[in-house]
Amino acid sequence: MDIHIGDTLQLKKPHPCGADRFLVMRVGMDFKLKCLRCGHEIFAPRRKIEKNIKQIFPVGKDEPNV
Secondary structure (H helix, E strand, O other): OOOOOOOEEEEOOOOOOOOOEEEEEEOOOEEEEEEOOOOOEEEEEHHHHHHOEEEEEOOOOOOOEO
8 A cells, every 4th residue: 555654544443532533653673653632642453454444645635545
């Protein structure tokens, strides 16, 4: 998948605060994501995140890519 720093991801499973959108802060073997509702930052393995992506909102574009 083509995911870059600054993209917003909508995941299938929401964060405990209820939000399902996260800002990508780091990419590599792990992703560092920031919850857009409460600001909590999480590290998760790339494989787990890519499996749970519902929609990708690239930085600077209005249309989502899947």
